[in-house]
Amino acid sequence: MSMPGKTPAVVLLCFAMAAARPGDARPIHYGAVDDPSLAACDQLDWRGRRDQSADCYRALLASDAAVEIRAEAAWALNDLHGANRLFRLALESTPGDADILTRWGDLYADTHQDAEAMDIYREALAGADGHAFARLGAARVLTRSFDEAAGAWLEPLLADDSLPAGARIGAWLLVARISLENQDLAEAGKALDSADALAAASGWPPLEIYALRAAADQVGGVQPSPWIDRSLAFNPHFGDIYAVPAHFHVIARRYREAIDLYQRAVDIEPGLARAHEELGVNLLRDNQTSRARRHLEIAYERDPFSPVAVNTLRLLDSFTNFDLVSSGEGDPAAHPLVLKLHKREAPAIATYAADLAQHAIREFTQRYSYTLRKPVIIEMYPDHEDFAVRTAGMPGLGILGATFGYVIAMDSPSARSTDEFQWGTTLWHELAHVFTLEATGHLVPRWFSEGVSVLEEWRSGPQPGVHIPLSVYAAMKEDRFLPIATLDQGFLRPTYPDQVIVSYMQAGLVCRYIDERYGHAKLGEMLLAYREGLDTSEAIGRALGLDAPKFDREFQSYVETEFGAFLAGLESWRRSHAELGRLVDSGSWKRAAELADELLAEHPAYVEPDSPWLALARARDELGQPDAALAALRDYWSRGGYDPAALKDLAERLVAGAEHATAIDVLNTVALVQPLDDELHGALGDLLLEAGRPAEALREYGILLALEPHDRADAYFRLARAHSRSGNIEQSKQYLLAALDIAPGYRPAQRLLLELTRAGQDQ
């Protein structure tokens, strides 16, 4: 995945009546509700006797049982509106009843309405502070959003033996799940043992325990898991025995394995909406769009409250706005690519994206000695929320790009400002992920895949150079880098706001260190080690001959050598950097130039939009030193600076100084940051034409025209001129006529038309 950015939130909920038929796995309540008639129906359900349980629930619903019991029956029959109505009715008779409130809260949680669920749990606890099942419900909801406050709700349930066994089972199951997500098999095992003992003693079904044990076996590499057969013997229709382990495949980015398990889940439990939904989302990650849609539609029909299904189906509907552009087919020197680009952007981006992708694939194929086996699909979304839904099923995601194997999804150039996103660099980063994922069968740990991608950005990407945000330097100074063996946690379970970005940079520096100290081949050896299923400590041991603690010490020493001097003066540098901004604002150019020089002497690699290079260039201009200003801009660009306005300024100065070849290179850099700029392509085309490169000029002018410039006559004329230089006389005349059709008095076009016509007559 690429670096975080803005995270606006949009949630869509769709309320549609669900048919009253055997429900989508109403969660096991473990005694949160206690009624013999309901229990009889539940026992049938938990044993997988779906038809019998449905008859039982229907009879219960039609009976004169307590309203809240009938609510449970409606819920079990997937009549969620009916259940809601009945719970509300029950509370009218017994307001503040904590048991009913808790079950009502559970209904809201089960239908993805977490905020409402929390409100109801709090209401229950207001009347009954220690209500165990209300605490459990709250902990479950908070855990879903990785909220650390969940711990406060959970701890008492684990420690107090006097609480209902069912609530404690639920709490241990939650602990087990969290532990598995943290890859702590030992803790997960202990939690499951505790849950198991309680369930056996109190007679609650062991199904969820079996599912998590199967997941633990999978994470621990035990295949096949014996818990699957035990679960199927207990309940042959318990789909979660496959769906829960599938979730852990998704976490490990093993999407194809996840697809297989989710399919098995819905095969034995066709009503399991969650599994259909996850199956759909993961099929989409594997570019199986039709099959994905089918399962998402089933999920939506069964669970119309799920925003993931709604969002993803709407996203699929929007695919009609995208063009598919192929590249590399039939070309032995190229790799097959399919670019899915928005219709209004495709003409401007396709060629650049395809060229960049082919370049990256050639580089990485050689560097990592791995040949891709399938076409690479690259999807670019001008609406960031569409990209977020594509990636996670929900909007509000803060990343710029994601790779699922051979499928890359990312923001398109128009999705974000150039300050926070350079699309060419992001594409380069994501393509490196394709290699690290596929070369290891998706067994590569997150940190290493990110580390290689960041290293490749720095080393060979469109904006080369080691670019580290100042906030990460601050974290380095505070010694916040993680031990190599646990670096994945920085990505998966960040404990402070900037930890993800810090982890990205640390991972990049680790890979850079290995590359420089041990040689690039060692990175390849680590990939091989991961492919064989080794963990990080083992991979380092095999490839580098070190244990993890020794590596950590070496890396720490490297960081101190590379950055120690700068880190020592970091605060002073930051203060001076802020002062530089004030000097620029106040027009104190002489002092600004001096201070910029000082800052750059210490840290020349800083090329963010507030780079001292840019301040230096401006100051030198204001002091009447254009040559020095040009030198500053040139340095800025050579170190990976990407601000489009600054680079366009540099290009103009280079043209004025007759350095056209360099100006072309500079404008090519701009195109990898801000490609949807018609003036850019016109200027670049002109330079290329003048440099005797008409084919490339034609490409630029073609993009210019595709961007629907205001002055279309001029665009047509430029195309005509380039075609005539390429010897394509008839095409040139066609474009000249197109120009003259708009502007009959356009003299340059008239002259060229005459010239070409006369030349044709002379032959």
Next chain:
Amino acid sequence: MSMLRAGFIAAIILYAAVPGARAATSVVIVEGLGGNDRYTTEFAAQTADIEAAARTLRPAPEIRIFRDTQATREDILAYLEQLGLRAGATDLLLIYLVGHGSFDEHDYKFNLPGPDLSDSDLLDAFGAFGNRNVVVINTSSASGAAHDRWQGDSRVVITATRSGVERHATRFGTYFAAALSDPGADVDKNDRVSAQEAFDYASREVTAYFESSGQLATEHARISGAAAGRIALALLGAPRTARGDPAPGPLLRRRDELAGQVDALRLARDEMPAERYQQELLQLMLELAEIEERIEQAEADGPPR
């Protein structure tokens, strides 16, 4: 400093009321109060661009700029009245309003030192020009409130907003002023920027600005008047000068005939097969190009000795 009072740009072109005189162009630029340094600087820059554009027109127009303490309602209206009396029947009037405007659900006002200029004030002033061509360009906030009232025969009205509800300071004015000297605005490449061309250019730039910044657009410019495409607000490029007499009359007449035939062909485009249209267009363009070449040659050579 608060910037509460809106202004607008009004350019009024007055007509020289000399019987039998060649059609004249008058340009009036009213630069209203900026309210703070930023807008004061911005409006001054727009006025400078507009003035520079006006000075390219031929024959040279009469230009009057109202700014600072001279930009009073009384002085502006008095000047307009005087122009109305002097204007010739075929004279052209360009009125630019640069500044801030406001709308109180009843009246539009352009912000000036002292009493503001209302839409009614200018409507009365326009009345003094009768059927003469008047082009009003009002780039102020809320200028759209005046648009419908100012519409009329022989009148081109351009406002930066579509109604009085759009009350934010506009970007349209800066882009419109820039259009007057940008060859990119001259879409038909006739070396002149028409009112329609400047409007199209500025509107497009405004849209692009809001799209690129991810903001909802707070202004939507409007234009009305059939003559918008025919009235030039600026000429581009160096004026063509001949060492001697202009090109022979027959060449110029033939050029005009060909230009007319091109126009007629373009109007008939939809009624003929595309291939035939292209062939006929090509023939006309080739002949037009040759005529233009001969005209240029004749102008360069000067009159025969």
